[in-house]
Amino acid sequence: MSTVRLCHLYPAEMSIYADRGNIAVLRRRLEWRGMTLEVTGAGLGEPIDDTFDVYYLGGGQDRDQEVVAADLGPTKADALRSATDDGAVFLAVCGGYQLAGHGYTGVDGSRMPGIGLLDVDTVASTGPRLIGDVIIDAELDGVHRRLVGFENHAGRTSLGDVRPLGRVVHGHGNDGASGGEGATRDHIIGTYLHGPLLPKNPALADAVLGWALGHAGHDAALEPLDDALETRAHAVAASRAGVRR
Amino acid sequence: MQRIALDPMRHALAVPIARAAGTLSRRLGRGGGTALPGKVVLRLSPRAVEHLGAGLRGGTVCVSATNGKTTTCRLLAAALTCDGSALVANPAGANLMSGVAAALMAGRRGRPRPDRALFEVDEAALPEVVRQLRPHALVLMNLFRDQLDRYGELETVAAAWRRMVDDLPPQTTLVLNADDPAVADLGRRRSSVVYFGVDDPTVATREVSHASDSTRCLVCAQPLEYARVTLGHMGAWRCPSCGDARPAPTVRATRVSIDSTRGQSIEWATPRGTASATLTLPGVHNAYNATAALAAALTLGVAPAAAATAMGRAGAAFGRGERIRVHGRDLVMLLAKNPAGANTTVRTLLGDRDPLHLLVALNDRTADGQDVSWIWDVDYEPLLDHIDVLTVTGDRAHDMALRFVYAGLPRERVRVVENPSRALDAALAGVPDDRPLYVLPTYTAMLSLRAELVRRGVAREFWRDA
Structure with missing residues (x-):
């Protein structure tokens, strides 16, 4: 039986925006196809190796994110760099997206270091938090996909030599101005979209699983699932985004 | 100087206008008009709650928490009125500044307003309501992750509560849940604190739930240890690193026996003797609500047995x-x-x-x-x-x-x-x-x-x- 191995980074500290929903989606969509997901948690002070197929880093409270920022570099950054260079998936959501970049500068000027896997940098704004429903048009593996989600962030993220995950159709995106949301290269995805991200975006979930299975050495195409509920939930979320504001 | 002179005059004009708006809202069938007159009066007189609350000599109680505000107030209202006295309150859940203002304005013409008040207050609105009302007792029960898009992260609410408590007048009594680390911590450096808690090991669960946030020590940020968890991150907690620990509660639920989804019987130990009640409210969370209400009732001078009996007669709040x-x-x-x-x-x-x-x-x-x-x-x-x-x-x-x-x-x-x-x-x-x-x-x-x-x-x- 094919198994995908996922490393959940800091499940205790970085899991306040329903992050475990994303992992549940990956697990079930493998199981419904006769495959399995094996999840390993990696907390503070615990070194990881570079053999996982997927690495997941979610969002946390400010204080927890600071603790995690200080820990990522010493215990996990090298393995993450090596693994993603080898084609492993790195999915980084909300605070995790900020830490996947170069870092985060607070309102008080303090600096939280990131690991620089994505060429993005985030600066906290004294302006309003960017909160609300989001719709973006993304392109992954050359295929256009409309994604829906919910964003809630004070940071404004600017992109260097990396392309955004998608173009904002509705919502704020990276900085509320550039029209881009998230950032992606190779099999690394950073995004502010939660909701969580994957239940209502089954096509993205399957794209991630396709990459992960490829990394695990199983290149067979994923058989389609009954996504009627997922598709309807996606449509409802998109219509809510259109209705408000 | 001008502002001070104008303020009472503005306020005197604002109240009748706002009352008329509430009456109109009810006549038009737009609901109970529970918050609308409050919204109007605050627009006309921003410090209306301070003015309206000034005459409450029998005591004001504010109750706040992420969960359990409405039920706790319902139980506490039963206890505070068991001697037949009346109460100003916001039992329909209008718990922002506007709802408090509306409740203070309500009442029948010609009848004297009760001189005691009990308000449930939204956790984000609480600091400003407390600043204006200066309550005799402030009941704080729990803080959980809730509506991150509206309240922000838990730490934001906890920090605002900390600043609020630091500014409280010394005569305000804090009634705090000893079992919630973030709430119990607010009693630090305060002289007038009553801690309550649930002390029955038979209602404990195995572990802290995923939805918990307050699992690190507020003094030294190390992970807390639990001798038992009663609900979420609440229970008998202790920091193995610095020794900070759950304060000993003086109002304790010593036995909680839950009858399916129908209700429960609770026995309490308090500094003024024991009490017991059978409630039609199910769940451990309601054991906390009832214990908070009992602790608050004691603080306002109600005997424990009388309070418990009255709580046993109060049914569930709407929904x-x-x-x-x-x-x-x-x-x-x-x-x-x-x-x-x-x-x-x-x-x-x-x-x-x-x-x-x-x-x-x-x-x-x-x-x-x-x-x-x-x-x-x-x-x-x-x-x-x-x-x-x-x-x-x-x-x-x-x-x-x-x-x-x-x-x-x-x-x-x-x-x-x-x-x-x-x-x-x-x-x-x-x-x-x-x-x-x-x-x-x-x-x-x-x-x-x-x-x-x-x-x-x-x-x-x-x-x-x-």
């Missing part, structure tokens, strides 16, 4: 464990609006040993929080083996359906009915005569389902019943 007879069956409405609250509801339902008929209603309006992510932080999984029929409804019914499908419930066993009224009929149709339908709604979903039950003549409007 909070409320039982409504509809089409020959019992419908039990269990408001579930954030992860910690929904977890306690799940735990309460597991007290019913028979297969469950569930209607789960998820809305995403302002009062619910527009971000429905929180349902993925709820532990619904223990319910899966107990569900007979699951119906989901509301604005985001499909999100809720996905939550159960990805938890492991087969797709064909999740029935999605977007329209709440039709969902109610569909859910009720399959319930055997001797079994209840359990309804788990978010806040606005609860209001709309209740409104439907009022239309059908089986429930009363919540502001009349409150």
